[in-house]
Amino acid sequence: MEEKIKKPYxxxxxxxxxxxxxxxxxxxxxxxxxxxxxxSKDAPVFSMVLPPPNVTGTLxxxxxxxxxxxxxxxxxxxxxxKRTLWLPxxxxxxxxTQIKVEKELSKKGIKKSDLSREEFLKKIEDYALESHDTIVxxxxxxxxxxxxxxxxxxxxxxxxxxxxxxFKKMYDDGLIYRGHRIINWDPKGQTVISDDEIxxxxxxxxxxxxxxxxxxxIPISTTRxxxxxxxxxxxxxxxxxxxxxxxxxxxxxxxxGEPIHxxxxxxxxxxxxxxxxxxxxTPAHSMIDWELAQRHDLPTKIVINxxxxxxxxxxxxxxxxTEEAREAVVEWLRSQNLLLKEEEITQNVxxxxxxxxxxxxxxxxxxxxxxxxxxxxxxNKNLKELMLEPIAQxxxxxxxxxxxxxxxxxxxxxxxxxxxxxxxxxHRIPVWYKKNTEEILVCPESTPNEEWEQDLDTLDTWFxxxxxxxxxxxxxxxxxxxxxxxxTTMLETAxxxxxxxxxxxxxxxxxxxxxxxxxxxxxxxxxxxxxxxxMSKSLGDQAIDPLDIIGKYGNDALRLAMIIGNTPxxxxxxxxxxxxxxxxFANKIWNASRFVLENTNDIDSxxxxxxxxxxxxxxxxxxQELEQLIQSITKEMxxxxxSLVAEKTYHYFWHTFADILIERSKKKIQENKNSDSxxxxxxxQLHSLLKVLHPFTPFITEEVWSIINTKNGKHAEEDLLLVQxxxx
RNA sequence: GCGCGGUUAGCUCAGUUGGUAGAGCAACUCUUUUACACAGAGAAGGUCGUAGGUUCAAGUCCUACACCGCGCACCA
Numbered sequence: 073m074e075e076k077i078k079k080p081y082x083x084x085x086x087x088x089x090x091x092x093x094x095x096x097x098x099x100x101x102x103x104x105x106x107x108x109x110x111x112s113k114d115a116p117v118f119s120m121v122l123p124p125p126n127v128t129g130t131l132x133x134x135x136x137x138x139x140x141x142x143x144x145x146x147x148x149x150x151x152x153x154k155r156t157l158w159l160p161x162x163x164x165x166x167x168x169t170q171i172k173v174e175k176e177l178s179k180k181g182i183k184k185s186d187l188s189r190e191e192f193l194k195k196i197e198d199y200a201l202e203s204h205d206t207i208v209x210x211x212x213x214x215x216x217x218x219x220x221x222x223x224x225x226x227x228x229x230x231x232x233x234x235x236x237x238x239f240k241k242m243y244d245d246g247l248i249y250r251g252h253r254i255i256n257w258d259p260k261g262q263t264v265i266s267d268d269e270i271x272x273x274x275x276x277x278x279x280x281x282x283x284x285x286x287x288x289x290i291p292i293s294t295t296r297x298x299x300x301x302x303x304x305x306x307x308x309x310x311x312x313x314x315x316x317x318x319x320x321x322x323x324x325x326x327x328x329g330e331p332i333h334x335x336x337x338x339x340x341x342x343x344x345x346x347x348x349x350x351x352x353x354t355p356a357h358s359m360i361d362w363e364l365a366q367r368h369d370l371p372t373k374i375v376i377n378x379x380x381x382x383x384x385x386x387x388x389x390x391x392x393x394t395e396e397a398r399e400a401v402v403e404w405l406r407s408q409n410l411l412l413k414e415e416e417i418t419q420n421v422x423x424x425x426x427x428x429x430x431x432x433x434x435x436x437x438x439x440x441x442x443x444x445x446x447x448x449x450x451x452n453k454n455l456k457e458l459m460l461e462p463i464a465q466x467x468x469x470x471x472x473x474x475x476x477x478x479x480x481x482x483x484x485x486x487x488x489x490x491x492x493x494x495x496x497x498x499h500r501i502p503v504w505y506k507k508n509t510e511e512i513l514v515c516p517e518s519t520p521n522e523e524w525e526q527d528l529d530t531l532d533t534w535f536x537x538x539x540x541x542x543x544x545x546x547x548x549x550x551x552x553x554x555x556x557x558x559x560t561t562m563l564e565t566a567x568x569x570x571x572x573x574x575x576x577x578x579x580x581x582x583x584x585x586x587x588x589x590x591x592x593x594x595x596x597x598x599x600x601x602x603x604x605x606x607m608s609k610s611l612g613d614q615a616i617d618p619l620d621i622i623g624k625y626g627n628d629a630l631r632l633a634m635i636i637g638n639t640p641x642x643x644x645x646x647x648x649x650x651x652x653x654x655x656x657f658a659n660k661i662w663n664a665s666r667f668v669l670e671n672t673n674d675i676d677s678x679x680x681x682x683x684x685x686x687x688x689x690x691x692x693x694x695x696q697e698l699e700q701l702i703q704s705i706t707k708e709m710x711x712x713x714x715s716l717v718a719e720k721t722y723h724y725f726w727h728t729f730a731d732i733l734i735e736r737s738k739k740k741i742q743e744n745k746n747s748d749s750x751x752x753x754x755x756x757q758l759h760s761l762l763k764v765l766h767p768f769t770p771f772i773t774e775e776v777w778s779i780i781n782t783k784n785g786k787h788a789e790e791d792l793l794l795v796q797x798x799x800x
Numbered sequence: 801g802c803g804c805g806g807u808u809a810g811c812u813c814a815g816u817u818g819g820u821a822g823a824g825c826a827a828c829u830c831u832u833u834u835a836c837a838c839a840g841a842g843a844a845g846g847u848c849g850u851a852g853g854u855u856c857a858a859g860u861c862c863u864a865c866a867c868c869g870c871g872c873a874c875c876a
Binding site: 343418481604641657667 | 802804805811814816823824825833834835868869870871876
């Protein structure tokens with residue numbers, strides 16, 4: 073008997089030793105498992121990529137939930153003897169990281185404009201590296217059984233090769249194009265963003281009803297009078313009797329000192345009942361108006377610049393911010409008696425996800441992915457169809473399945489994806505332009521000479537993370553890993569990135585490889601506080617830091633608290649009392665194990681089958697009960713019902729194994745009545761229970777296992793619980 | 801406006817082919833018995849959001865509605 077088990081279980085001193093054993097064994101790497109004979113080469117494969125955490129700081133509870141859920145899947149697969157790969161990495165997170173660094177610099181009084189592009193980039197890279205190291209260390213401390221030998225970064229050389237290869241292929245297929253279109257401009261971040269990076273915020277606004285001028289016949293309504301300098305038409309519904317006589321006519325008039333030319337058009341998109349039923353069309357500064365202008369071939373007049381400042385108007389307006397200009401215009405309308413009505417309405421304002429700035433729609437030359445173009449090489453399907461197909465055909469199984477509907481809805485409404493960004497951190501767009509000409513080169517074999525300039529923009533960060541299932545396996549090189557592990561078995565991630573990431577991975581894999589990126593998608597929820605608030609750093613003390621928790625209560629307690637009572641797709645409320653409760657369970661495992669070890673010294677445990685055969689009737693029935701439990705939880709593990717399995721196992725261990733079987737054995741041993749059977753039962757039960765508990769509470773089970781092994785003189789790496797076979 | 805989720809014990813949540821309501825935590829009573837007081841034993845606690853319907857039988861299926869949360873669209 074080791075001295076250690078006589079003392080109470082201390083997670084904080086035990087866990088580092090366990091981590092070291094696992095690390096030294098190399099068994100997180102499937103190649104090592106094959107080499108050392110714990111996995112057979114032709115075993116079924118389980119592969120999964122880690123959703124790469126952004127290199128923007130430290131791990132939070134959301135990451136912890138992700139690591140824990142995936143580690144359970146991975147450990148279970150490994151114990152089933154599968155060739156198991158869980159592949160780690162980090163995400164450069166382009167805009168998020170750049171903005172974080174900008175903020176850090178501004179705290180030190182340094183402005184982005186004080187630095188050269190190279191200096192600024194260096195600052196970002198330094199920060200990213202530091203964050204990376206923190207995140208990797210923290211992930212390791214959590215016991216995540218990731219194969220670090222295959223670690224990838226979305227912005228490293230191999231991934232850049234993948235990105236450029238895909239870009240070139242899509243360009244050649246006409247799926248990537250450069251176009252002058254109205255886009256979402258973030259005036260604070262000074263970059264374009266995609267539709268998905270917009271967050272709608274409900275705000276109160278004023279709806280103004282007015283005429284451009286006294287001699288203009290139709291009043292219009294708008295919340296943004298300052299944009300009206302850019303109007304080139306007024307649109308009405310074709311069946312609106314009030315305005316029919318005007319349709320087709322054109323007017324030259326003066327609005328707030330600025331000459332404007334307005335054509336009256338009729339379009340079915342116009343709501344008769346909203347405002348005056350007439351819509352001032354501002355093609356350059358409104359998405360809808362841009363589309364109207366396309367349909368009716370209207371000119372575009374830009375009156376707002378990239379800094380959300382006015383480019384036309386008198387002295388109270390020119391060069392002013394839009395809010396200021398709005399007031400000036402309203403003032404002018406009042407003074408001219410043109411303002412007919414002013415009413416409060418609530419409207420959804422588009423803001424930028426990362427900077428919070430109000431989006432300014434602007435026409436700009438940008439790079440896009442065409443989602444509607446038919447692809448000859450793919451049976452003339454477009455990207456949307458390629459994204460819908462595997463879900464519709466159930467080639468990809470989504471858990472919980474209600475997210476299928478959400479996915480369909482999004483794909484069906486998808487517009488072309490704007491992929492260029494005016495930020496410096498990211499994959500540079502692999503396109504060169506010949507100076508003073510129209511010529512361009514896309515992904516040339518070698519860097520062109522000085523007559524050529526590379527595009528200054530970078531790619532949307534989701535372009536590189538969208539390739540993650542195969543770029544991490546070495547694609548575009550022809551690798552053994554690609555052949556073995558792709559399509560991956562499982563993608564486990566948070567449901568809030570279904571569009572950003574899950575959909576894009578399906579897009580790229582379907583298009584590039586003509587295969588699905590993963591067979592299953594499992595969504596976990598968002599971690600919230602007791603009061604239902606999203607767990608984030610801004611909450612201060614209320615936010616739970618996973619690293620603090622594992623220091624205090626141990627990994628095993630945190631894991632149980634995050635798994636029990638948490639079902640896929642649903643949010644999880646986490647509080648410290650629960651974690652403390654599960655730390656007691658770890659102690660229970662420890663104490664029960666101590667009793668078993670102290671009382672089974674004199675039995676021969678080398679032949680488990682023989683032990684089993686010699687059980688008396690009562691103990692044999694108990695063994696059968698456990699076997700039935702294992703049978704049912706194995707089925708439930710295969711259905712990803714981890715909460716149920718953990719709860720059942722917890723309950724069995726405590727209230728059957730400890731409360732009933734151990735108590736019963738005490739009597740038998742004391743009275744020396746069938747005591748061999750009692751001892752055998754304890755040993756056999758503990759042996760199986762440690763295995764089925766291991767995916768959930770890997771640390772304490774590995775520690776108890778190693779004490780049993782020491783007693784039995786087993787010291788080989790192959791004897792680690794980590795690589796034992798799941799009981800059948 | 802369209803859609804999704806939630807509403808079950810004080811709290812957090814399970815409850816998969818419809819068949820006498822479950823767990824953890826908290827609170828209560830008793831017990832320091834040699835694995836464990838980070839424990840054991842015991843008791844208590846719910847007309848499963850509301851109203852209908854289907855059925856021999858509904859937390860579970862159907863239809864409305866209410867409240868909470870979320871997504872999408874509109875947003876002149």
